Amino acid sequence: MSAQRQRIILVSVLLVLTLVSAIWSLSVGAVKVPVDVILNTLFNLDGDQQRYIILRSRLPRVVLALLCGGALALSGAIIQAVIRNPLASPGIIGINSGAALFAVLLVSLMPNLPPVWMPVAACLGGLSAAGIVMLVAHFRTLSPAHLALIGVAVGLVFEAGVDYLLVTSSDAERSAPLIWLTGSLWGRTWDHVSISLAPLLCLAALAMALTYRLDLLSLGDASATGLGIRVPALRLALLAVATGLASVSVAVVGVMGFIGLMSPHIARRLVGGSHRWLLPTSMLTGMLLVSLADGVGRAIAPPIEVSAGILAALLGAPFFVYIMLTTASEQDR
Amino acid sequence: MPRVLRYVLLAAALLLAALWSLTLGQRDDVSLANILTLLWVDDGSLARSAVVDLRLPRTLVALLVGANLALAGLALQAVTRNPLASESILGINQGAALGIALAVVLPIFHAIPLDAMAIAGAALAGLLTFAIAGGLGGRLDSIRLILAGVAVGAFSYACVRFTYTLDDDLSRLVITWVSADISSMQAGQVAPLAVWTAIGVVSSVLLAHGFNVLALGDGASQGLGIDPRRVRFLGAGLAAVLTGASVAVAGPVMFVGLVVPHLCRFWFGQNHRALVPAVALGGASLLVLADAASKLIRFPYETPLGVVCALIGAPYFLYATLTARRLA
Numbered sequence: 001m002s003a004q005r006q007r008i009i010l011v012s013v014l015l016v017l018t019l020v021s022a023i024w025s026l027s028v029g030a031v032k033v034p035v036d037v038i039l040n041t042l043f044n045l046d047g048d049q050q051r052y053i054i055l056r057s058r059l060p061r062v063v064l065a066l067l068c069g070g071a072l073a074l075s076g077a078i079i080q081a082v083i084r085n086p087l088a089s090p091g092i093i094g095i096n097s098g099a100a101l102f103a104v105l106l107v108s109l110m111p112n113l114p115p116v117w118m119p120v121a122a123c124l125g126g127l128s129a130a131g132i133v134m135l136v137a138h139f140r141t142l143s144p145a146h147l148a149l150i151g152v153a154v155g156l157v158f159e160a161g162v163d164y165l166l167v168t169s170s171d172a173e174r175s176a177p178l179i180w181l182t183g184s185l186w187g188r189t190w191d192h193v194s195i196s197l198a199p200l201l202c203l204a205a206l207a208m209a210l211t212y213r214l215d216l217l218s219l220g221d222a223s224a225t226g227l228g229i230r231v232p233a234l235r236l237a238l239l240a241v242a243t244g245l246a247s248v249s250v251a252v253v254g255v256m257g258f259i260g261l262m263s264p265h266i267a268r269r270l271v272g273g274s275h276r277w278l279l280p281t282s283m284l285t286g287m288l289l290v291s292l293a294d295g296v297g298r299a300i301a302p303p304i305e306v307s308a309g310i311l312a313a314l315l316g317a318p319f320f321v322y323i324m325l326t327t328a329s330e331q332d333r
Numbered sequence: 334m335p336r337v338l339r340y341v342l343l344a345a346a347l348l349l350a351a352l353w354s355l356t357l358g359q360r361d362d363v364s365l366a367n368i369l370t371l372l373w374v375d376d377g378s379l380a381r382s383a384v385v386d387l388r389l390p391r392t393l394v395a396l397l398v399g400a401n402l403a404l405a406g407l408a409l410q411a412v413t414r415n416p417l418a419s420e421s422i423l424g425i426n427q428g429a430a431l432g433i434a435l436a437v438v439l440p441i442f443h444a445i446p447l448d449a450m451a452i453a454g455a456a457l458a459g460l461l462t463f464a465i466a467g468g469l470g471g472r473l474d475s476i477r478l479i480l481a482g483v484a485v486g487a488f489s490y491a492c493v494r495f496t497y498t499l500d501d502d503l504s505r506l507v508i509t510w511v512s513a514d515i516s517s518m519q520a521g522q523v524a525p526l527a528v529w530t531a532i533g534v535v536s537s538v539l540l541a542h543g544f545n546v547l548a549l550g551d552g553a554s555q556g557l558g559i560d561p562r563r564v565r566f567l568g569a570g571l572a573a574v575l576t577g578a579s580v581a582v583a584g585p586v587m588f589v590g591l592v593v594p595h596l597c598r599f600w601f602g603q604n605h606r607a608l609v610p611a612v613a614l615g616g617a618s619l620l621v622l623a624d625a626a627s628k629l630i631r632f633p634y635e636t637p638l639g640v641v642c643a644l645i646g647a648p649y650f651l652y653a654t655l656t657a658r659r660l661a
Contacts, residue, residue, distance in 0.1 A: 136655065146476070149417075149480070149654050150651070150654055152483050153650045153654045154651060156643075156647040156651075157647040157648055157650075160643035160644050160646075160647040163512060163640050164636070164643075164644060166508075167508070167640055168640075181494070182494045257487065257491075310492075310495045313487060313488065313490075314488065314491055317485070317487050317491070318488070320480075320484045324465075324477065324480050324481065325465070325477075
């Protein structure tokens with residue numbers, strides 16, 4: 001079997017898995033809805049209570065899980081390629097914390113602003129955090145691990161700001177951002193889908209359009225320049241796209257760490273390093289991971305929900321350690 | 334300047350900071366002018382009771398926690414030979430927080446005292462971090478150590494954050510506690526903490542020689558008849574106990590253990606025997622000042638101590654990361 005066919009099969013299996021997990025995720029929760037009823041509801045639109053639960057409460061969650069999981073994974077894949085660092089991800093270089101700080105800031109300073117502005121504020125925050133990290137990296141040559149540390153430091157600064165805002169805000173507005181910060185899909189509606197859909201699709205399309213250049217970039221700066229690529233400009237553009245993808249998803253579903261780190265690594269094992277395959281596969285992997293995490297979080301102990309972000313961190317932190325152990329030795333010396 | 338004079342100056346600064354912090358609060362009949370009479374003479378006034386019953390325990394807790402965390406940071410930096418090591422970076426603080434959160438949430442752990450849960454959490458998190466970094470085998474990789482600490486810390490904090498989503502009352506309890514709010518400390522909490530601080534200072538003095546030798550490298554310390562592994566084990570254990578005991582009372586106060594030993598090294602040099610008292614005094618002063626700031630920032634509201642420390646400490650961590658040469 002050729003490598004091409006193998007990849008096609010792998011990607012289709014992933015696609016089917018994602019769909020199955022999405023439909024399964026529609027069926028679990030405080031009220032159990034059998035799968036045949038779901039299919040019936042989705043395609044024939046009849047029934048009453050079930051229909052309400054599925055269409056109004058669970059479907060937007062699942063759609064958001066797919067959107068944001070895909071966006072985070074895509075963002076992680078681009079960042080890992082651009083700064084050539086296997087430990088990099090939107091969370092590690094501080095984008096998540098920056099986006100979270102600006103989103104919380106917007107909510108506490110201007111609570112009456114329409115929610116459309118949330119993604120904009122989050123993008124500004126993500127860009128400022130990524131900007132600081134890249135500025136530092138620009139002036140000093142840094143090892144990958146060192147860069148990750150600076151990202152962690154910048155993230156901690158922004159997180160301190162988030163804590164300050166949360167703790168000093170009045171009690172009534174406190175618990176909503178708390179749940180949001182744990183990376184939860186709880187209480188998400190079609191409004192959240194509508195404010196994030198357009199920017200995410202545009203950014204994802206932009207990322208797909210740049211895949212060929214991403215491949216050239218991975219040959220090294222000198223070869224890429226020789227092939228007629230303006231490396232600094234391309235790098236900046238790619239990082240901006242990646243930051244946008246991660247920030248918009250933070251604005252709607254909160255901080256979901258480690259998805260952007262794990263998905264590209266899993267995808268690379270499946271289809272290899274060519275970005276034409278890597279980017280879509282990472283995206284699918286991210287979708288699968290987040291929709292599974294959300295479904296599992298609801299299935300563990302209904303009616304209590306475990307945030308998808310918490311499950312992602314519980315899975316992701318050991319994964320991070322694994323990646324660190326397998327890569328640190330070759331890059332440190 | 335002779336070293337003794339420097340200690341005296343630091344102690345005087347601590348005393349002044351503590352007295353100043355005691356005058357801050359809602360009442361305006363307490364000032365630097367009459368604070369000493371209020372402390373020593375029981376005139377039965379409301380001002381006296383506000384100072385002695387409400388403010389004094391809180392200031393003392395800040396003082397003791399500051400000393401404990403700074404000593405823990407010093408021990409960790411010596412043990413790992415890494416200038417960025419501290420209990421919050423290595424995940425020990427977050428491990429202690431997880432221990433407490435489990436004790437609050439799960440009924441099985443209600444019988445165990447909070448100190449024990451926090452110390453167990455701190456020790457486990459520290460052990461895990463060291464294990465991942467390869468410390469159990471003897472040789473520590475400094476970058477790995479910190480990245481491992483970050484991962485262990487993130488893991489523990491994700492578990493703590495999970496409790497936010499459980500139940501409104503429970504989540505409020507956990508978040509005031511996680512943000513290190515020490516505004517309602519009681520006199521009974523001071524004495525046990527003071528015992529831990531005393532143990533910490535004495536053990537640090539005893540270990541100081543070992544730390545000095547460890548700084549020369551493993552080979553040299555073996556040559557000088559000191560087992561580097563034993564010093565490492567004792568130092569890391571001391572750090573876990575001091576952090577756990579402090580976190581159990583005041584919540585996870587971040588970055589004190591990073592900032593204070595750094596600043597003290599500028600003034601007292603690299604000798605750990607000289608550093609131990611300086612770091613204890615310095616940590617106490619810093620936290621007393623941070624506590625005073627937490628009363629002032631949004632007067633008349635309180636800003637939790639943990640948030641003040643994070644706002645000071647996080648930028649300092651960034652600075653330390655950028656200037657650390659011995660890292661990679």
